[in-house]
Amino acid sequence: MNRLFLPVCGCLLLAFLFMRVPACAQQTDTIAADTSLVEKFLGLFEEADAGDIPEMKRSRKQQVDELLKAILEEPGKLQFSGVATTSLQVPLVNDPTWKGVGSFDIFAYVSFGANALLFFDLEAGGGQGPDALIPNISGLNADAGGGDGKGQNLTVLEAWTEFKMFQEIFTVTFGKIDPTNYFDNNLHANDETSQFISGVFVNNPVLPVGLNSPGIHFRTTFLKRFYIQYGHFMADPDSPDIMTNHLKLLETGLKVFRGSGWEANLRVFGHEQPLANHTRGYGLSFDQLIANNFSIFARYGENSNELAGWQGIKKAWSGGIGFQKTVLQREFKIGLAYAETWAWQANDPEKLAEFYFSTQLNKWVFVTPNAQWLQSYLPEVGEHFLAGLRINFSY
Numbered sequence: 072m073n074r075l076f077l078p079v080c081g082c083l084l085l086a087f088l089f090m091r092v093p094a095c096a097q098q099t100d101t102i103a104a105d106t107s108l109v110e111k112f113l114g115l116f117e118e119a120d121a122g123d124i125p126e127m128k129r130s131r132k133q134q135v136d137e138l139l140k141a142i143l144e145e146p147g148k149l150q151f152s153g154v155a156t157t158s159l160q161v162p163l164v165n166d167p168t169w170k171g172v173g174s175f176d177i178f179a180y181v182s183f184g185a186n187a188l189l190f191f192d193l194e195a196g197g198g199q200g201p202d203a204l205i206p207n208i209s210g211l212n213a214d215a216g217g218g219d220g221k222g223q224n225l226t227v228l229e230a231w232t233e234f235k236m237f238q239e240i241f242t243v244t245f246g247k248i249d250p251t252n253y254f255d256n257n258l259h260a261n262d263e264t265s266q267f268i269s270g271v272f273v274n275n276p277v278l279p280v281g282l283n284s285p286g287i288h289f290r291t292t293f294l295k296r297f298y299i300q301y302g303h304f305m306a307d308p309d310s311p312d313i314m315t316n317h318l319k320l321l322e323t324g325l326k327v328f329r330g331s332g333w334e335a336n337l338r339v340f341g342h343e344q345p346l347a348n349h350t351r352g353y354g355l356s357f358d359q360l361i362a363n364n365f366s367i368f369a370r371y372g373e374n375s376n377e378l379a380g381w382q383g384i385k386k387a388w389s390g391g392i393g394f395q396k397t398v399l400q401r402e403f404k405i406g407l408a409y410a411e412t413w414a415w416q417a418n419d420p421e422k423l424a425e426f427y428f429s430t431q432l433n434k435w436v437f438v439t440p441n442a443q444w445l446q447s448y449l450p451e452v453g454e455h456f457l458a459g460l461r462i463n464f465s466y
Contacts, residue, residue, distance in 0.1 A: 231247060257368050318343070320341075324339070351374075384413070426443075441461065
């Protein structure tokens with residue numbers, strides 16, 4: 072998932088800071104209101120506020136909901152923001168080889184009234200990471216291979232329009248979409264730029280999702296606790312016929328203890344891949360906050376035999392724990408996770424464990440050392456230990 076909502080903070084902050092500069096004396100009331108909104112946003116980074124905000128409310132997407140609504144009420148203003156992530160990883164062997172990965176995204180979005188949003192994501196990235204050295208199916212760096220994989224050109228990663236209706240009960244999104252922004256979400260393991268860097272902890276590996284492609288997504292929410300969503304995407308973005316071969320995704324989810332320090336989410340999804348003779352698979356995703364600061368998560372997924380033969384993944388499960396605390400107005404996060412993934416017709420699963428420690432240097436910069444252990448499903452590849460460092464900038 073996603074990088075989609077992480078950088079919005081920087082853009083929203085700049086937009087409202089610009090609004091604080093008075094053009095004339097008559098703007099005093101408007102400026103005061105804008106200033107109050109900015110101060111409220113900045114307060115999210117203070118220990119007194121963040122310490123009492125449940126994990127779900129501290130997420131990047133949730134933090135900017137109010138500001139996003141304010142921008143949606145001012146249609147026609149084109150906004151820009153960006154995010155840059157760089158990482159270094161090294162397999163700890165007799166002759167260590169350092170591998171670097173870098174990605175840069177430029178985001179642009181504009182509203183057309185209070186319930187319509189147009190969004191673009193341009194991405195450039197380079198570096199294959201340690202996956203180029205160590206054959207595996209878990210993904211040692213989910214941020215690798217952005218753009219053309221060489222960082223030599225910009226790619227239109229996403230371009231979509233979203234409409235909300237009936238007081239945001241029903242949402243429709245269409246355009247070039249990343250399905251993982253909507254399906255198989257997980258509060259504590261879903262973002263390679265700020266959480267676990269291993270691909271198996273970002274999304275369920277049984278999902279037969281390839282490149283972002285044209286599609287449409289529907290979501291309806293009941294009582295802010297239960298939702299159903301459906302996605303229809305081109306399975307082959309290079310196909311000359313946009314009306315054929317559609318990947319289908321269906322998911323439902325339930326939230327309990329909403330707004331408390333024990334908030335929990337359960338999601339169940341199913342998928343159908345037309346390129347594999349319309350065969351199917353399913354998956355589960357669970358996360359829970361414990362006493363505001365601790366968290367647990369788990370995933371499981373399995374494909375039918377024919378889909379597993381086409382994709383190469385039969386089934387997978389993962390789980391982990393985390394801790395998050397704000398100290399001296401700085402956020403500190405710790406995560407530990409373990410996964411087992413079965414390749415098609417493999418005798419033993421591939422095993423992967425990751426530990427990370429994230430430190431917030433300021434409102435825009437996060438530094439994250441991490442360590443990984445891999446036991447490949449291929450006997451000739453064997454066991455590997457890796458150390459890494461990731462730096463994320465958003466503005």
